[in-house]
Amino acid sequence: MSNETVVAARHRGVSFSRVLAITVNTLTELTRLKVFYVLLVFALLLIGSSIFMAQFTFQQEFQILKDISLGAMSIFTSLLAIIATARLIPQDIEDRTVYTILAKPVPRFEYLLGKIGGVLLLLAISTVVMSAAFLAVLYIREQSVLHMTLRQMSSAPREQVDDTLRAVRSSGLNLDLFPGIIIIYLKACLLAALTLFVSTFATTNIFTIVVMAFIYFIGHLQATAREYWLQEHSSGWITHVFLAIVALLFPDLQAFNLVDDIVAGTAISLGVFLKTAILGAFYTTIYTLLAVFVFYGKEL
């Protein structure tokens, strides 16, 4: 076997070490952009809202704390996913890094996998840090309310004290929050993959961000359009075609908004969680594959 054949054979197929190298490099690049300042804003929001809510009852306080924290997590992860991903390819083209990488025996799909891997890792770190901060604040507040309740009810009958403590615990930290947080992460992954796909045919990152902003809103309306399209028969054919396009082309982002109802006390079943998670993973995979397909045809 000649030397050239050996080299070619070594670079055939998928190399996880090459993907990992690009992933780590992308993560480092994004970290240098000081994206983690978002976490600082999140922490300030948490502290600020905790102080502000001192005048509410514990149920109101916990509900608002959860709503604000999970809502902020959803906003920040979605924003991070879109903004961080939108700049990846245009920036690499502008810096000519992409030419250096692709001139080496790195297939284009490995390059894109590495890039999206870096963003997903960044999103995972951000979600974990934000969740830890949120759960810590919630736990501290819950413990403080429990101690206060015990002190206030020291002379009350045991049954009453137990009932009250149960009420405090059920409105504080509970396991239902975790699937909600995972779904927030999956929604961000979906948005990152979709942004990557859009950025493969976009010329600037501003274009990608604007398109993604539209997709974000349309995605939240997709379910309404879908139901209207599949149920209503009185509307004209133009409306029908338009609704069909919206229903077919866009992801149903409302399917990932489970935290609102989780905070309100609705328990998420394993079936719903798994189906939503699989849908999120499916979208992320499909959009990444489509991005790879378009990127292969891109003239560089």
Next chain:
Amino acid sequence: MRLLLVLVTLIVIGAIKLPVERDLAVIHRQEHFRGVEFNLDLREKLGQLGFIAALSGFRAIVADGLFIQAHVAWERTEWSRVLLLFRHVTTLQPRSILFWDMAAWHMAWNASVAAMNDRAQPRLALRVKAQREYFALGKDFLERGIKNNPDRPQLYEALARLYKEKYKDHERASEFFAKSAALPGAPRYEKRFSAYELSYCEGREREAYERLRQIYDEGEKERLPTLITRLKFLENKLGIPQDQRIPDRAP
């Protein structure tokens, strides 16, 4: 050509995922997720900005913002604003028991008392009328809350309390305490409270006695002072034979 292929792929994938998404939406509704319909009615209620925020998946935050505004309006005793804001809040978060309960409490307890003590209204009849209207508003919040959360006991209990304390309707109060007691997660006292309320109803004393006696026989833990007082009252009223009566408490 490549973009056309991508578009065709997206449509094909769209056709595949469509039934999956529909199925998921149906399950979500069955499990009480996605309880809010985004339509023109909601848009008019919330205003442009609130509607967009709610549409973008920040429904809970918008509801909390409005709840805080309602709290401020309550501190200023602006009752019509409290009512309006709580209508928005409960529309946005129909699964939050807390919001329905607070809305009903503000209307039936706070606003009704304020209406009764309104110095600007010298005519008692009109003050009473306003008070009754606030009771009805509180009742309406609780009934709609129950419609949205039929599986949770808290609002049944709140409605029972409203019938008991505001309408003095012990029969309805007993009925709703019993409904609450029948649901999973209800406190133990609901069953007792239902029987207490029934003991005040003319013509249903026998039924009330049997229920209270059954609770009494469950053990020492259930033999609370009110239970014993109501049982003794019913024993006298129904002429229960001495040998079947509960023993007097040791002094």
